[in-house]
Amino acid sequence: MSGLFITGTDTEVGKTFVTSALAWAFRRRGIDVGVMKPVVTGCRRGKGLLLSEDANQLLRASGADDPLDLVSPYRFEPPVAPAVAGKISFDRIEETYRILARRHEIVLVEGIGGLLVPLDAKRTVADLARRLGLPVLIVARACLGTINHTLLTLETARSAGLEILGVVLNRRNQRPSLAERTNPQVIRKLGKVPVLGVIPDLRRPSPGKGAGYLKTAAILRQVRSRQIQAGRRVKRLSLLDRRRIWHPFTQMADWKKVEPLIIESAQGVWLTDVKGRRYLDGVSSLWVNLHGHRHPDLDAALRRQAGKVAHSTLLGAANVPSIELADALVRITPQGLTRVFYSDSGSTAVEIALKMAFQYRRQNGSPGCWRFVHFVNAYHGDTIGSVSVGGIDLFHRIYAPLLFKGFKVPAPYPYRGVSSEDSLRELRKTLDSHREEIAAVVVEPGCQGAAGIITQPPGWLKKVERVCRESGVFLIADEVAVGFGRTGTMFACQKEGVRPDFLCVAKGLSGGYLPLAATLTTEKVYRGFLGSTGSLRTFFHGHSYTGNPLACAVALENLRIFRRERVLERLKPKIRLFTEELGPFKQLLHVGEVRQRGLIAGIELVRDKVRRTPYPWEEKIGIRVCQSLRERGILLRPLGNVIVLMPPLAISPDELRFLCRETFAALRSVTERPLDRI
Numbered sequence: 001m002s003g004l005f006i007t008g009t010d011t012e013v014g015k016t017f018v019t020s021a022l023a024w025a026f027r028r029r030g031i032d033v034g035v036m037k038p039v040v041t042g043c044r045r046g047k048g049l050l051l052s053e054d055a056n057q058l059l060r061a062s063g064a065d066d067p068l069d070l071v072s073p074y075r076f077e078p079p080v081a082p083a084v085a086g087k088i089s090f091d092r093i094e095e096t097y098r099i100l101a102r103r104h105e106i107v108l109v110e111g112i113g114g115l116l117v118p119l120d121a122k123r124t125v126a127d128l129a130r131r132l133g134l135p136v137l138i139v140a141r142a143c144l145g146t147i148n149h150t151l152l153t154l155e156t157a158r159s160a161g162l163e164i165l166g167v168v169l170n171r172r173n174q175r176p177s178l179a180e181r182t183n184p185q186v187i188r189k190l191g192k193v194p195v196l197g198v199i200p201d202l203r204r205p206s207p208g209k210g211a212g213y214l215k216t217a218a219i220l221r222q223v224r225s226r227q228i229q230a231g232r233r234v235k236r237l238s239l240l241d242r243r244r245i246w247h248p249f250t251q252m253a254d255w256k257k258v259e260p261l262i263i264e265s266a267q268g269v270w271l272t273d274v275k276g277r278r279y280l281d282g283v284s285s286l287w288v289n290l291h292g293h294r295h296p297d298l299d300a301a302l303r304r305q306a307g308k309v310a311h312s313t314l315l316g317a318a319n320v321p322s323i324e325l326a327d328a329l330v331r332i333t334p335q336g337l338t339r340v341f342y343s344d345s346g347s348t349a350v351e352i353a354l355k356m357a358f359q360y361r362r363q364n365g366s367p368g369c370w371r372f373v374h375f376v377n378a379y380h381g382d383t384i385g386s387v388s389v390g391g392i393d394l395f396h397r398i399y400a401p402l403l404f405k406g407f408k409v410p411a412p413y414p415y416r417g418v419s420s421e422d423s424l425r426e427l428r429k430t431l432d433s434h435r436e437e438i439a440a441v442v443v444e445p446g447c448q449g450a451a452g453i454i455t456q457p458p459g460w461l462k463k464v465e466r467v468c469r470e471s472g473v474f475l476i477a478d479e480v481a482v483g484f485g486r487t488g489t490m491f492a493c494q495k496e497g498v499r500p501d502f503l504c505v506a507k508g509l510s511g512g513y514l515p516l517a518a519t520l521t522t523e524k525v526y527r528g529f530l531g532s533t534g535s536l537r538t539f540f541h542g543h544s545y546t547g548n549p550l551a552c553a554v555a556l557e558n559l560r561i562f563r564r565e566r567v568l569e570r571l572k573p574k575i576r577l578f579t580e581e582l583g584p585f586k587q588l589l590h591v592g593e594v595r596q597r598g599l600i601a602g603i604e605l606v607r608d609k610v611r612r613t614p615y616p617w618e619e620k621i622g623i624r625v626c627q628s629l630r631e632r633g634i635l636l637r638p639l640g641n642v643i644v645l646m647p648p649l650a651i652s653p654d655e656l657r658f659l660c661r662e663t664f665a666a667l668r669s670v671t672e673r674p675l676d677r678i
């Protein structure tokens, strides 16, 4: 099963003619060739049907006898851009292509117009070519000006991640000018692609005549070898991954035993692996993606900045995107936060807040106040400082000798018997008895993410803030996971009007594109570091990539999308739908609790629902559920016995329903096997 996608540098360059010629040439070589022109506009109406002259021409040349609905599933009457003509489903086009690919040895797919012709609000012909996983052949007109058009098309194809087979020049003057004669050479050299045919302007064009000018053998060889290479490539990547890569939070002895899932591309909420299988990205690529993969505006922002400068340092210099982003962040974060310090991960964002709070105390009259209060089950990252304020023993026990000591207090976990009041009582007690030692309280607002989406009862966070104020200690809010709309408001702190002294953001900051983090703080803290050089009040901290312009440019665009697409407003009905869809889970035999905050949900599985007995973690129940989901086309990653659903904010209602229903089915099939009932 193999295919080729034929596109052009423009409309009217003769794509249909070249495709027909190629189909004809393949057929002459005894190849069973199928043809497809998935979208056609400007169709004629006849016998109650929409007819396509192009589709007929392709069918005649190929000798295929597929019904018109397979060759051109989308036919529209008005001669306008497809995005205007009507609604197009990539799923349907892909299904249709697969049917044809099963019927024929090679399928030639002709795109409509050029690569940037919009097929809907977000996707272009280039996206369709990638979705079908086909290499492209570019048809260009062999006249003056073709170099510019061809190079532009090549650049578009490459930045869309497409594989380019080559260029065919069509309709060259019978007596070519010097420019026309040298064009193929220039395209080969500057475009770095083979020219696979130069067809003259034929007086009576026919596919047979056109075929004579094409390098059919070369094209055929490439199309076929690509298929063989694709198989070899998957094997090689899979082998190399297991031989070379050490995966995070992964028992590599287990990893080695299974075929790795290798992601190749993505679009919207869907990831595609090297074998062309698609998966709904149910955890937003580990909680980072917001507006979907390959959002055109984020892609464009990244390319725009790459066209200027990829990186320059913030040590001793400033750069444009980091300035713009800092201002934008201050405008959307809780009041009082006016200063932005950049880094590159959630862990470093927390680390920086800790160091700032520590140093502030040291040099502003309370040098003894340098310890931190943190919560049981907290997760703030994996660097030594952030692990020191973490509370997940399973991950962090072994590092105990390396960590600095603080005060650990329980966080609310009503399902496991810890109420808001219990937690606050302990917090007050700790702050009362150790006031002279404490710099700050570190908290994950809204829910403890990595612990299993343990949601906090409303009002708890506000009370934590109050206790901090009364005791004169800083509040560090780690919104690395919940920031940027996940909980329904831009930041979880804003739900209860909480104004932390430090705010740590990362994951969603760049919309899931690049590693970027920021620690925001107040004027008061900032001023505590001012002084002469000799005073050594400088904050001696910084990373090589601090304020990286590429990441900041994308992050800035990420924030603009929130406004432009009214993301938070449009999220409300999705959150309601999510709540509805999660309702039935509570009745399942092994679901202990379903916890939801906005578009985040955790489903805690228990061996015994009445006694709330957890599954022993060696049983890997969460992993088994997620394995079953993978077969259903959904990618999730569990947290122990908690199944986490955290799709991109851009997920559509239908996709959200699909995610919930498949998860429901997978949970039943894994936890309610007949054996369990005996």
Ligand SMILES: *Cc1c(COP(=O)(O)O)cnc(C)c1O
Pocket: 344, 345, 346, 347, 348, 350, 379, 380, 381, 382, 444, 449, 450, 478, 479, 480, 481, 506, 507
């Ligand atoms: C993920 C996470 C971190 C760590 O972020 P990294 O980018 O993985 O270092 C810190 N805090 C919270 C709440 C997180 O969810």
